[in-house]
Amino acid sequence: MxxxxxxxxxxxxxxxxxxxxxxxxxxxxxxxxxxxxxxxxxxxxxxxxxxxQFRPGRVRTLGLSIANLDNPFFVDVALGSEERCTELGAGVIFCNSSYDPVRESHNLDLLVQSRVQGIIIAPVDEKSSRLAMLKDRGVPMVFVDRVGDDRECWSVVVDDFRGGQLAMQHLLDRGHRRIAFLGHPEKSQKVRTRLAGARDALTGRTDVELELMAADSWTIEAGAAAADRLAERAPANRPAAVACANDMLALGLQHGLMRQGIRVPQDIAIVGYDDLAWSEVADVPLTTVRQPRKALGRTAVDMIMDLLSRPPATVPARNHVVLQPELVVRESA
Missing domain, CATH: 1.10.260.40 (lambda repressor-like DNA-binding domains)
Incomplete structure:
Protein backbone atom coordinates (compact mmCIF):
# COMPACT_ATOMS: atom_id res chain seq x y z
CA MET A 1 0.00 0.00 0.00
CA GLN A 53 -10.65 13.87 11.14
CA PHE A 54 -11.19 17.25 12.73
CA ARG A 55 -9.95 17.42 16.33
CA PRO A 56 -11.18 20.56 18.08
CA GLY A 57 -9.31 22.14 20.96
CA ARG A 58 -10.54 22.07 24.55
CA VAL A 59 -11.04 25.83 24.85
CA ARG A 60 -14.57 27.02 23.95
CA THR A 61 -13.63 29.06 20.91
CA LEU A 62 -15.59 29.48 17.69
CA GLY A 63 -14.41 30.68 14.29
CA LEU A 64 -16.38 33.28 12.33
CA SER A 65 -15.62 33.65 8.62
CA ILE A 66 -17.36 36.68 7.09
CA ALA A 67 -17.77 37.36 3.37
CA ASN A 68 -16.85 41.05 3.65
CA LEU A 69 -16.52 43.26 6.71
CA ASP A 70 -16.57 46.37 4.50
CA ASN A 71 -20.33 45.78 4.38
CA PRO A 72 -21.98 47.14 7.56
CA PHE A 73 -24.55 44.34 7.39
CA PHE A 74 -21.85 41.76 8.11
CA VAL A 75 -20.32 43.93 10.83
CA ASP A 76 -23.61 43.77 12.73
CA VAL A 77 -23.84 39.99 12.19
CA ALA A 78 -20.32 39.65 13.62
CA LEU A 79 -21.16 41.87 16.59
CA GLY A 80 -24.24 39.78 17.35
CA SER A 81 -22.13 36.63 17.29
CA GLU A 82 -19.51 38.18 19.56
CA GLU A 83 -22.15 39.38 22.03
CA ARG A 84 -23.67 35.92 22.32
CA CYS A 85 -20.27 34.23 22.66
CA THR A 86 -19.42 36.63 25.51
CA GLU A 87 -22.68 35.77 27.28
CA LEU A 88 -21.87 32.07 26.96
CA GLY A 89 -18.25 32.45 28.07
CA ALA A 90 -16.88 31.45 24.68
CA GLY A 91 -14.20 33.07 22.55
CA VAL A 92 -14.49 33.93 18.87
CA ILE A 93 -11.90 34.38 16.10
CA PHE A 94 -12.99 36.68 13.25
CA CYS A 95 -11.81 36.31 9.65
CA ASN A 96 -12.67 38.69 6.79
CA SER A 97 -12.73 37.18 3.28
CA SER A 98 -13.30 40.45 1.35
CA TYR A 99 -15.42 38.58 -1.22
CA ASP A 100 -12.26 36.67 -2.23
CA PRO A 101 -12.71 32.85 -2.41
CA VAL A 102 -8.96 32.22 -2.18
CA ARG A 103 -8.69 34.37 0.94
CA GLU A 104 -11.72 32.56 2.35
CA SER A 105 -9.97 29.20 1.86
CA HIS A 106 -6.90 30.50 3.70
CA ASN A 107 -9.12 31.77 6.53
CA LEU A 108 -10.89 28.43 6.88
CA ASP A 109 -7.54 26.64 7.01
CA LEU A 110 -6.38 29.06 9.69
CA LEU A 111 -9.48 28.42 11.80
CA VAL A 112 -9.07 24.64 11.55
CA GLN A 113 -5.39 24.90 12.49
CA SER A 114 -6.40 27.07 15.44
CA ARG A 115 -8.56 24.15 16.58
CA VAL A 116 -11.74 26.14 16.99
CA GLN A 117 -14.65 23.97 18.11
CA GLY A 118 -16.87 25.02 15.22
CA ILE A 119 -17.13 27.53 12.38
CA ILE A 120 -19.86 30.06 11.61
CA ILE A 121 -19.57 31.21 8.01
CA ALA A 122 -21.18 33.81 5.78
CA PRO A 123 -19.56 32.35 2.65
CA VAL A 124 -18.20 34.02 -0.44
CA ASP A 125 -19.27 30.90 -2.35
CA GLU A 126 -21.59 28.49 -0.56
CA LYS A 127 -20.77 25.78 -3.16
CA SER A 128 -17.01 25.93 -2.55
CA SER A 129 -15.29 22.55 -2.63
CA ARG A 130 -13.32 23.66 0.43
CA LEU A 131 -16.51 23.82 2.47
CA ALA A 132 -17.50 20.36 1.26
CA MET A 133 -14.08 19.06 2.31
CA LEU A 134 -14.43 20.54 5.81
CA LYS A 135 -17.87 18.97 6.14
CA ASP A 136 -16.41 15.58 5.15
CA ARG A 137 -13.76 15.98 7.85
CA GLY A 138 -16.45 16.52 10.46
CA VAL A 139 -15.90 20.24 11.08
CA PRO A 140 -19.10 21.59 12.75
CA MET A 141 -20.42 24.50 10.66
CA VAL A 142 -23.39 26.86 10.64
CA PHE A 143 -24.05 29.02 7.57
CA VAL A 144 -25.32 32.59 7.94
CA ASP A 145 -27.29 34.55 5.35
CA ARG A 146 -25.58 33.56 2.10
CA VAL A 147 -26.95 30.04 1.62
CA GLY A 148 -29.78 28.47 -0.37
CA ASP A 149 -32.71 27.00 1.54
CA ASP A 150 -32.25 23.67 -0.30
CA ARG A 151 -28.74 23.02 1.05
CA GLU A 152 -28.12 20.10 3.41
CA CYS A 153 -26.56 22.04 6.27
CA TRP A 154 -27.29 24.01 9.44
CA SER A 155 -28.09 27.60 8.54
CA VAL A 156 -29.88 30.78 9.59
CA VAL A 157 -31.19 33.31 7.07
CA VAL A 158 -33.72 36.11 6.69
CA ASP A 159 -36.81 35.61 4.52
CA ASP A 160 -35.74 37.73 1.54
CA PHE A 161 -38.81 36.82 -0.50
CA ARG A 162 -41.01 38.31 2.22
CA GLY A 163 -38.72 41.32 2.43
CA GLY A 164 -39.14 42.01 -1.27
CA GLN A 165 -42.91 41.73 -0.87
CA LEU A 166 -42.90 44.24 2.00
CA ALA A 167 -40.89 46.82 0.07
CA MET A 168 -43.05 46.62 -3.05
CA GLN A 169 -46.36 46.53 -1.19
CA HIS A 170 -45.42 49.69 0.67
CA LEU A 171 -44.77 51.53 -2.59
CA LEU A 172 -48.09 50.29 -3.98
CA ASP A 173 -49.87 51.45 -0.82
CA ARG A 174 -48.30 54.88 -1.33
CA GLY A 175 -49.96 55.02 -4.75
CA HIS A 176 -46.87 54.51 -6.94
CA ARG A 177 -47.40 52.83 -10.31
CA ARG A 178 -44.06 53.44 -12.12
CA ILE A 179 -41.59 51.55 -9.96
CA ALA A 180 -37.99 50.43 -10.47
CA PHE A 181 -35.97 47.75 -8.67
CA LEU A 182 -32.27 48.60 -8.30
CA GLY A 183 -29.89 45.67 -7.85
CA HIS A 184 -27.80 42.92 -9.45
CA PRO A 185 -29.95 39.76 -9.52
CA GLU A 186 -27.71 38.15 -12.13
CA LYS A 187 -24.86 38.08 -9.58
CA SER A 188 -26.62 37.45 -6.26
CA GLN A 189 -29.14 34.82 -5.22
CA LYS A 190 -30.26 37.09 -2.38
CA VAL A 191 -31.07 39.93 -4.80
CA ARG A 192 -32.89 37.48 -7.08
CA THR A 193 -35.02 36.35 -4.14
CA ARG A 194 -35.83 39.93 -3.09
CA LEU A 195 -36.77 40.77 -6.67
CA ALA A 196 -38.97 37.66 -6.85
CA GLY A 197 -40.79 38.80 -3.71
CA ALA A 198 -41.27 42.27 -5.19
CA ARG A 199 -42.69 40.79 -8.37
CA ASP A 200 -44.99 38.55 -6.35
CA ALA A 201 -46.51 41.64 -4.73
CA LEU A 202 -47.41 42.83 -8.24
CA THR A 203 -49.37 39.70 -9.11
CA GLY A 204 -52.53 40.74 -10.94
CA ARG A 205 -51.52 44.42 -10.99
CA THR A 206 -51.71 45.28 -14.70
CA ASP A 207 -51.66 48.98 -13.84
CA VAL A 208 -48.06 48.90 -12.53
CA GLU A 209 -44.85 49.17 -14.56
CA LEU A 210 -41.77 47.51 -13.02
CA GLU A 211 -38.36 48.44 -14.39
CA LEU A 212 -35.18 46.53 -13.49
CA MET A 213 -32.26 48.95 -13.04
CA ALA A 214 -28.87 47.26 -13.11
CA ALA A 215 -26.26 47.85 -10.41
CA ASP A 216 -22.84 46.22 -10.55
CA SER A 217 -22.52 45.87 -6.75
CA TRP A 218 -24.15 46.56 -3.36
CA THR A 219 -22.26 49.83 -2.82
CA ILE A 220 -23.05 53.50 -2.25
CA GLU A 221 -21.06 54.25 -5.41
CA ALA A 222 -23.31 51.96 -7.47
CA GLY A 223 -26.36 53.75 -6.08
CA ALA A 224 -24.90 57.15 -6.99
CA ALA A 225 -24.17 55.91 -10.52
CA ALA A 226 -27.82 54.86 -10.85
CA ALA A 227 -28.86 58.38 -9.77
CA ASP A 228 -26.74 59.88 -12.54
CA ARG A 229 -28.47 57.64 -15.10
CA LEU A 230 -31.91 58.66 -13.83
CA ALA A 231 -30.98 62.35 -13.92
CA GLU A 232 -30.18 62.05 -17.63
CA ARG A 233 -33.78 61.06 -18.36
CA ALA A 234 -36.67 63.43 -18.87
CA PRO A 235 -38.78 63.62 -15.67
CA ALA A 236 -41.72 61.91 -17.40
CA ASN A 237 -39.49 58.91 -18.18
CA ARG A 238 -38.25 58.39 -14.63
CA PRO A 239 -39.79 55.92 -12.18
CA ALA A 240 -41.84 57.48 -9.39
CA ALA A 241 -40.28 55.11 -6.85
CA VAL A 242 -37.28 52.79 -6.53
CA ALA A 243 -36.99 49.68 -4.37
CA CYS A 244 -33.29 49.03 -3.70
CA ALA A 245 -31.62 45.69 -3.03
CA ASN A 246 -29.88 47.10 0.05
CA ASP A 247 -29.48 50.30 2.07
CA MET A 248 -26.10 51.24 0.65
CA LEU A 249 -27.57 51.36 -2.86
CA ALA A 250 -30.52 53.34 -1.50
CA LEU A 251 -28.31 55.86 0.33
CA GLY A 252 -26.09 56.34 -2.72
CA LEU A 253 -29.16 56.78 -4.90
CA GLN A 254 -30.72 59.30 -2.52
CA HIS A 255 -27.56 61.40 -2.24
CA GLY A 256 -27.01 61.33 -6.00
CA LEU A 257 -30.57 62.36 -6.83
CA MET A 258 -30.58 65.22 -4.34
CA ARG A 259 -27.25 66.45 -5.69
CA GLN A 260 -28.92 66.62 -9.12
CA GLY A 261 -31.86 68.62 -7.71
CA ILE A 262 -34.28 65.66 -7.80
CA ARG A 263 -36.36 65.63 -4.62
CA VAL A 264 -36.85 62.56 -2.40
CA PRO A 265 -39.63 61.49 -1.99
CA GLN A 266 -41.57 64.17 -3.91
CA ASP A 267 -40.00 63.32 -7.29
CA ILE A 268 -38.71 59.81 -6.62
CA ALA A 269 -39.49 57.77 -3.50
CA ILE A 270 -36.89 55.27 -2.24
CA VAL A 271 -37.10 52.11 -0.16
CA GLY A 272 -33.95 50.37 1.06
CA TYR A 273 -33.22 46.96 2.55
CA ASP A 274 -31.26 46.25 5.78
CA ASP A 275 -31.98 49.22 8.10
CA LEU A 276 -28.34 50.09 8.70
CA ALA A 277 -27.55 52.60 11.44
CA TRP A 278 -26.88 55.26 8.80
CA SER A 279 -30.36 54.92 7.30
CA GLU A 280 -32.16 56.71 10.12
CA VAL A 281 -29.83 59.73 9.97
CA ALA A 282 -29.74 60.17 6.18
CA ASP A 283 -30.65 63.61 4.79
CA VAL A 284 -34.07 62.11 4.18
CA PRO A 285 -34.46 59.29 6.73
CA LEU A 286 -34.72 56.07 4.78
CA THR A 287 -37.78 53.86 4.62
CA THR A 288 -36.37 50.35 4.53
CA VAL A 289 -36.85 46.66 5.24
CA ARG A 290 -35.13 45.79 8.50
CA GLN A 291 -33.08 42.62 8.69
CA PRO A 292 -32.45 41.32 12.24
CA ARG A 293 -28.70 41.40 11.68
CA LYS A 294 -27.48 40.89 15.24
CA ALA A 295 -30.13 38.22 15.72
CA LEU A 296 -28.61 36.36 12.75
CA GLY A 297 -25.24 36.28 14.51
CA ARG A 298 -26.69 35.39 17.90
CA THR A 299 -28.86 32.63 16.45
CA ALA A 300 -25.89 31.17 14.58
CA VAL A 301 -23.94 30.91 17.86
CA ASP A 302 -26.87 29.20 19.61
CA MET A 303 -27.19 26.80 16.69
CA ILE A 304 -23.55 25.79 16.66
CA MET A 305 -23.57 25.34 20.45
CA ASP A 306 -26.60 23.08 19.99
CA LEU A 307 -24.81 21.19 17.23
CA LEU A 308 -21.70 20.73 19.40
CA SER A 309 -23.77 19.42 22.31
CA ARG A 310 -25.20 16.51 20.31
CA PRO A 311 -23.58 13.13 19.67
CA PRO A 312 -22.48 13.19 15.99
CA ALA A 313 -24.71 10.25 15.11
CA THR A 314 -27.82 12.14 16.26
CA VAL A 315 -27.16 15.40 14.37
CA PRO A 316 -29.70 15.97 11.55
CA ALA A 317 -28.14 16.86 8.21
CA ARG A 318 -30.36 19.90 7.82
CA ASN A 319 -31.52 22.59 10.25
CA HIS A 320 -32.69 25.70 8.42
CA VAL A 321 -33.85 28.64 10.58
CA VAL A 322 -35.63 31.55 8.87
CA LEU A 323 -35.94 34.95 10.59
CA GLN A 324 -38.53 37.49 9.49
CA PRO A 325 -37.85 41.01 8.10
CA GLU A 326 -39.82 44.09 9.12
CA LEU A 327 -40.85 47.21 7.21
CA VAL A 328 -39.59 50.46 8.80
CA VAL A 329 -41.41 53.52 7.47
CA ARG A 330 -39.58 56.85 7.55
CA GLU A 331 -39.59 59.83 5.17
CA SER A 332 -38.06 58.61 1.89
CA ALA A 333 -41.19 56.71 0.79
Whole structure:
Protein backbone atom coordinates (compact mmCIF):
# COMPACT_ATOMS: atom_id res chain seq x y z
CA MET A 1 0.00 0.00 0.00
CA UNK A 2 1.38 3.40 -1.01
CA UNK A 3 2.35 5.85 1.74
CA UNK A 4 2.47 9.62 1.86
CA UNK A 5 6.26 9.40 1.40
CA UNK A 6 5.76 7.42 -1.83
CA UNK A 7 3.45 10.14 -3.14
CA UNK A 8 5.96 12.82 -2.16
CA UNK A 9 8.80 11.02 -3.91
CA UNK A 10 6.84 10.53 -7.14
CA UNK A 11 5.65 14.16 -7.17
CA UNK A 12 9.09 15.51 -6.24
CA UNK A 13 7.85 17.34 -3.15
CA UNK A 14 8.03 16.95 0.62
CA UNK A 15 5.60 14.86 2.65
CA UNK A 16 4.47 18.13 4.24
CA UNK A 17 3.42 19.46 0.83
CA UNK A 18 1.38 16.31 0.21
CA UNK A 19 -0.28 16.84 3.58
CA UNK A 20 -1.08 20.43 2.64
CA UNK A 21 -2.67 19.33 -0.64
CA UNK A 22 -4.90 16.94 1.32
CA UNK A 23 -5.73 19.23 4.22
CA UNK A 24 -4.93 22.83 3.23
CA UNK A 25 -5.06 22.94 -0.59
CA UNK A 26 -5.24 26.73 -0.71
CA UNK A 27 -1.66 26.83 0.66
CA UNK A 28 -0.22 25.04 -2.41
CA UNK A 29 0.15 26.62 -5.85
CA UNK A 30 -1.97 25.13 -8.62
CA UNK A 31 0.89 23.50 -10.56
CA UNK A 32 2.33 21.71 -7.52
CA UNK A 33 -1.11 20.74 -6.30
CA UNK A 34 -1.96 19.09 -9.63
CA UNK A 35 1.37 17.22 -9.63
CA UNK A 36 0.64 15.82 -6.18
CA UNK A 37 -2.91 14.87 -7.14
CA UNK A 38 -1.61 13.08 -10.23
CA UNK A 39 0.81 11.09 -8.05
CA UNK A 40 -2.03 10.22 -5.67
CA UNK A 41 -4.08 8.91 -8.58
CA UNK A 42 -1.19 6.97 -10.08
CA UNK A 43 -0.32 5.27 -6.78
CA UNK A 44 -3.96 4.84 -5.78
CA UNK A 45 -3.04 6.43 -2.46
CA UNK A 46 -5.80 6.50 0.18
CA UNK A 47 -5.16 8.70 3.25
CA UNK A 48 -5.96 7.20 6.62
CA UNK A 49 -9.32 8.77 7.48
CA UNK A 50 -8.63 8.81 11.20
CA UNK A 51 -5.63 11.07 10.68
CA UNK A 52 -7.75 13.54 8.73
CA GLN A 53 -10.65 13.87 11.14
CA PHE A 54 -11.19 17.25 12.73
CA ARG A 55 -9.95 17.42 16.33
CA PRO A 56 -11.18 20.56 18.08
CA GLY A 57 -9.31 22.14 20.96
CA ARG A 58 -10.54 22.07 24.55
CA VAL A 59 -11.04 25.83 24.85
CA ARG A 60 -14.57 27.02 23.95
CA THR A 61 -13.63 29.06 20.91
CA LEU A 62 -15.59 29.48 17.69
CA GLY A 63 -14.41 30.68 14.29
CA LEU A 64 -16.38 33.28 12.33
CA SER A 65 -15.62 33.65 8.62
CA ILE A 66 -17.36 36.68 7.09
CA ALA A 67 -17.77 37.36 3.37
CA ASN A 68 -16.85 41.05 3.65
CA LEU A 69 -16.52 43.26 6.71
CA ASP A 70 -16.57 46.37 4.50
CA ASN A 71 -20.33 45.78 4.38
CA PRO A 72 -21.98 47.14 7.56
CA PHE A 73 -24.55 44.34 7.39
CA PHE A 74 -21.85 41.76 8.11
CA VAL A 75 -20.32 43.93 10.83
CA ASP A 76 -23.61 43.77 12.73
CA VAL A 77 -23.84 39.99 12.19
CA ALA A 78 -20.32 39.65 13.62
CA LEU A 79 -21.16 41.87 16.59
CA GLY A 80 -24.24 39.78 17.35
CA SER A 81 -22.13 36.63 17.29
CA GLU A 82 -19.51 38.18 19.56
CA GLU A 83 -22.15 39.38 22.03
CA ARG A 84 -23.67 35.92 22.32
CA CYS A 85 -20.27 34.23 22.66
CA THR A 86 -19.42 36.63 25.51
CA GLU A 87 -22.68 35.77 27.28
CA LEU A 88 -21.87 32.07 26.96
CA GLY A 89 -18.25 32.45 28.07
CA ALA A 90 -16.88 31.45 24.68
CA GLY A 91 -14.20 33.07 22.55
CA VAL A 92 -14.49 33.93 18.87
CA ILE A 93 -11.90 34.38 16.10
CA PHE A 94 -12.99 36.68 13.25
CA CYS A 95 -11.81 36.31 9.65
CA ASN A 96 -12.67 38.69 6.79
CA SER A 97 -12.73 37.18 3.28
CA SER A 98 -13.30 40.45 1.35
CA TYR A 99 -15.42 38.58 -1.22
CA ASP A 100 -12.26 36.67 -2.23
CA PRO A 101 -12.71 32.85 -2.41
CA VAL A 102 -8.96 32.22 -2.18
CA ARG A 103 -8.69 34.37 0.94
CA GLU A 104 -11.72 32.56 2.35
CA SER A 105 -9.97 29.20 1.86
CA HIS A 106 -6.90 30.50 3.70
CA ASN A 107 -9.12 31.77 6.53
CA LEU A 108 -10.89 28.43 6.88
CA ASP A 109 -7.54 26.64 7.01
CA LEU A 110 -6.38 29.06 9.69
CA LEU A 111 -9.48 28.42 11.80
CA VAL A 112 -9.07 24.64 11.55
CA GLN A 113 -5.39 24.90 12.49
CA SER A 114 -6.40 27.07 15.44
CA ARG A 115 -8.56 24.15 16.58
CA VAL A 116 -11.74 26.14 16.99
CA GLN A 117 -14.65 23.97 18.11
CA GLY A 118 -16.87 25.02 15.22
CA ILE A 119 -17.13 27.53 12.38
CA ILE A 120 -19.86 30.06 11.61
CA ILE A 121 -19.57 31.21 8.01
CA ALA A 122 -21.18 33.81 5.78
CA PRO A 123 -19.56 32.35 2.65
CA VAL A 124 -18.20 34.02 -0.44
CA ASP A 125 -19.27 30.90 -2.35
CA GLU A 126 -21.59 28.49 -0.56
CA LYS A 127 -20.77 25.78 -3.16
CA SER A 128 -17.01 25.93 -2.55
CA SER A 129 -15.29 22.55 -2.63
CA ARG A 130 -13.32 23.66 0.43
CA LEU A 131 -16.51 23.82 2.47
CA ALA A 132 -17.50 20.36 1.26
CA MET A 133 -14.08 19.06 2.31
CA LEU A 134 -14.43 20.54 5.81
CA LYS A 135 -17.87 18.97 6.14
CA ASP A 136 -16.41 15.58 5.15
CA ARG A 137 -13.76 15.98 7.85
CA GLY A 138 -16.45 16.52 10.46
CA VAL A 139 -15.90 20.24 11.08
CA PRO A 140 -19.10 21.59 12.75
CA MET A 141 -20.42 24.50 10.66
CA VAL A 142 -23.39 26.86 10.64
CA PHE A 143 -24.05 29.02 7.57
CA VAL A 144 -25.32 32.59 7.94
CA ASP A 145 -27.29 34.55 5.35
CA ARG A 146 -25.58 33.56 2.10
CA VAL A 147 -26.95 30.04 1.62
CA GLY A 148 -29.78 28.47 -0.37
CA ASP A 149 -32.71 27.00 1.54
CA ASP A 150 -32.25 23.67 -0.30
CA ARG A 151 -28.74 23.02 1.05
CA GLU A 152 -28.12 20.10 3.41
CA CYS A 153 -26.56 22.04 6.27
CA TRP A 154 -27.29 24.01 9.44
CA SER A 155 -28.09 27.60 8.54
CA VAL A 156 -29.88 30.78 9.59
CA VAL A 157 -31.19 33.31 7.07
CA VAL A 158 -33.72 36.11 6.69
CA ASP A 159 -36.81 35.61 4.52
CA ASP A 160 -35.74 37.73 1.54
CA PHE A 161 -38.81 36.82 -0.50
CA ARG A 162 -41.01 38.31 2.22
CA GLY A 163 -38.72 41.32 2.43
CA GLY A 164 -39.14 42.01 -1.27
CA GLN A 165 -42.91 41.73 -0.87
CA LEU A 166 -42.90 44.24 2.00
CA ALA A 167 -40.89 46.82 0.07
CA MET A 168 -43.05 46.62 -3.05
CA GLN A 169 -46.36 46.53 -1.19
CA HIS A 170 -45.42 49.69 0.67
CA LEU A 171 -44.77 51.53 -2.59
CA LEU A 172 -48.09 50.29 -3.98
CA ASP A 173 -49.87 51.45 -0.82
CA ARG A 174 -48.30 54.88 -1.33
CA GLY A 175 -49.96 55.02 -4.75
CA HIS A 176 -46.87 54.51 -6.94
CA ARG A 177 -47.40 52.83 -10.31
CA ARG A 178 -44.06 53.44 -12.12
CA ILE A 179 -41.59 51.55 -9.96
CA ALA A 180 -37.99 50.43 -10.47
CA PHE A 181 -35.97 47.75 -8.67
CA LEU A 182 -32.27 48.60 -8.30
CA GLY A 183 -29.89 45.67 -7.85
CA HIS A 184 -27.80 42.92 -9.45
CA PRO A 185 -29.95 39.76 -9.52
CA GLU A 186 -27.71 38.15 -12.13
CA LYS A 187 -24.86 38.08 -9.58
CA SER A 188 -26.62 37.45 -6.26
CA GLN A 189 -29.14 34.82 -5.22
CA LYS A 190 -30.26 37.09 -2.38
CA VAL A 191 -31.07 39.93 -4.80
CA ARG A 192 -32.89 37.48 -7.08
CA THR A 193 -35.02 36.35 -4.14
CA ARG A 194 -35.83 39.93 -3.09
CA LEU A 195 -36.77 40.77 -6.67
CA ALA A 196 -38.97 37.66 -6.85
CA GLY A 197 -40.79 38.80 -3.71
CA ALA A 198 -41.27 42.27 -5.19
CA ARG A 199 -42.69 40.79 -8.37
CA ASP A 200 -44.99 38.55 -6.35
CA ALA A 201 -46.51 41.64 -4.73
CA LEU A 202 -47.41 42.83 -8.24
CA THR A 203 -49.37 39.70 -9.11
CA GLY A 204 -52.53 40.74 -10.94
CA ARG A 205 -51.52 44.42 -10.99
CA THR A 206 -51.71 45.28 -14.70
CA ASP A 207 -51.66 48.98 -13.84
CA VAL A 208 -48.06 48.90 -12.53
CA GLU A 209 -44.85 49.17 -14.56
CA LEU A 210 -41.77 47.51 -13.02
CA GLU A 211 -38.36 48.44 -14.39
CA LEU A 212 -35.18 46.53 -13.49
CA MET A 213 -32.26 48.95 -13.04
CA ALA A 214 -28.87 47.26 -13.11
CA ALA A 215 -26.26 47.85 -10.41
CA ASP A 216 -22.84 46.22 -10.55
CA SER A 217 -22.52 45.87 -6.75
CA TRP A 218 -24.15 46.56 -3.36
CA THR A 219 -22.26 49.83 -2.82
CA ILE A 220 -23.05 53.50 -2.25
CA GLU A 221 -21.06 54.25 -5.41
CA ALA A 222 -23.31 51.96 -7.47
CA GLY A 223 -26.36 53.75 -6.08
CA ALA A 224 -24.90 57.15 -6.99
CA ALA A 225 -24.17 55.91 -10.52
CA ALA A 226 -27.82 54.86 -10.85
CA ALA A 227 -28.86 58.38 -9.77
CA ASP A 228 -26.74 59.88 -12.54
CA ARG A 229 -28.47 57.64 -15.10
CA LEU A 230 -31.91 58.66 -13.83
CA ALA A 231 -30.98 62.35 -13.92
CA GLU A 232 -30.18 62.05 -17.63
CA ARG A 233 -33.78 61.06 -18.36
CA ALA A 234 -36.67 63.43 -18.87
CA PRO A 235 -38.78 63.62 -15.67
CA ALA A 236 -41.72 61.91 -17.40
CA ASN A 237 -39.49 58.91 -18.18
CA ARG A 238 -38.25 58.39 -14.63
CA PRO A 239 -39.79 55.92 -12.18
CA ALA A 240 -41.84 57.48 -9.39
CA ALA A 241 -40.28 55.11 -6.85
CA VAL A 242 -37.28 52.79 -6.53
CA ALA A 243 -36.99 49.68 -4.37
CA CYS A 244 -33.29 49.03 -3.70
CA ALA A 245 -31.62 45.69 -3.03
CA ASN A 246 -29.88 47.10 0.05
CA ASP A 247 -29.48 50.30 2.07
CA MET A 248 -26.10 51.24 0.65
CA LEU A 249 -27.57 51.36 -2.86
CA ALA A 250 -30.52 53.34 -1.50
CA LEU A 251 -28.31 55.86 0.33
CA GLY A 252 -26.09 56.34 -2.72
CA LEU A 253 -29.16 56.78 -4.90
CA GLN A 254 -30.72 59.30 -2.52
CA HIS A 255 -27.56 61.40 -2.24
CA GLY A 256 -27.01 61.33 -6.00
CA LEU A 257 -30.57 62.36 -6.83
CA MET A 258 -30.58 65.22 -4.34
CA ARG A 259 -27.25 66.45 -5.69
CA GLN A 260 -28.92 66.62 -9.12
CA GLY A 261 -31.86 68.62 -7.71
CA ILE A 262 -34.28 65.66 -7.80
CA ARG A 263 -36.36 65.63 -4.62
CA VAL A 264 -36.85 62.56 -2.40
CA PRO A 265 -39.63 61.49 -1.99
CA GLN A 266 -41.57 64.17 -3.91
CA ASP A 267 -40.00 63.32 -7.29
CA ILE A 268 -38.71 59.81 -6.62
CA ALA A 269 -39.49 57.77 -3.50
CA ILE A 270 -36.89 55.27 -2.24
CA VAL A 271 -37.10 52.11 -0.16
CA GLY A 272 -33.95 50.37 1.06
CA TYR A 273 -33.22 46.96 2.55
CA ASP A 274 -31.26 46.25 5.78
CA ASP A 275 -31.98 49.22 8.10
CA LEU A 276 -28.34 50.09 8.70
CA ALA A 277 -27.55 52.60 11.44
CA TRP A 278 -26.88 55.26 8.80
CA SER A 279 -30.36 54.92 7.30
CA GLU A 280 -32.16 56.71 10.12
CA VAL A 281 -29.83 59.73 9.97
CA ALA A 282 -29.74 60.17 6.18
CA ASP A 283 -30.65 63.61 4.79
CA VAL A 284 -34.07 62.11 4.18
CA PRO A 285 -34.46 59.29 6.73
CA LEU A 286 -34.72 56.07 4.78
CA THR A 287 -37.78 53.86 4.62
CA THR A 288 -36.37 50.35 4.53
CA VAL A 289 -36.85 46.66 5.24
CA ARG A 290 -35.13 45.79 8.50
CA GLN A 291 -33.08 42.62 8.69
CA PRO A 292 -32.45 41.32 12.24
CA ARG A 293 -28.70 41.40 11.68
CA LYS A 294 -27.48 40.89 15.24
CA ALA A 295 -30.13 38.22 15.72
CA LEU A 296 -28.61 36.36 12.75
CA GLY A 297 -25.24 36.28 14.51
CA ARG A 298 -26.69 35.39 17.90
CA THR A 299 -28.86 32.63 16.45
CA ALA A 300 -25.89 31.17 14.58
CA VAL A 301 -23.94 30.91 17.86
CA ASP A 302 -26.87 29.20 19.61
CA MET A 303 -27.19 26.80 16.69
CA ILE A 304 -23.55 25.79 16.66
CA MET A 305 -23.57 25.34 20.45
CA ASP A 306 -26.60 23.08 19.99
CA LEU A 307 -24.81 21.19 17.23
CA LEU A 308 -21.70 20.73 19.40
CA SER A 309 -23.77 19.42 22.31
CA ARG A 310 -25.20 16.51 20.31
CA PRO A 311 -23.58 13.13 19.67
CA PRO A 312 -22.48 13.19 15.99
CA ALA A 313 -24.71 10.25 15.11
CA THR A 314 -27.82 12.14 16.26
CA VAL A 315 -27.16 15.40 14.37
CA PRO A 316 -29.70 15.97 11.55
CA ALA A 317 -28.14 16.86 8.21
CA ARG A 318 -30.36 19.90 7.82
CA ASN A 319 -31.52 22.59 10.25
CA HIS A 320 -32.69 25.70 8.42
CA VAL A 321 -33.85 28.64 10.58
CA VAL A 322 -35.63 31.55 8.87
CA LEU A 323 -35.94 34.95 10.59
CA GLN A 324 -38.53 37.49 9.49
CA PRO A 325 -37.85 41.01 8.10
CA GLU A 326 -39.82 44.09 9.12
CA LEU A 327 -40.85 47.21 7.21
CA VAL A 328 -39.59 50.46 8.80
CA VAL A 329 -41.41 53.52 7.47
CA ARG A 330 -39.58 56.85 7.55
CA GLU A 331 -39.59 59.83 5.17
CA SER A 332 -38.06 58.61 1.89
CA ALA A 333 -41.19 56.71 0.79
Missing amino acids: ATIKDVAALAGVSAGTVSNVLNRPSYVNAETRERVLAAIRELDFVPRQGSR
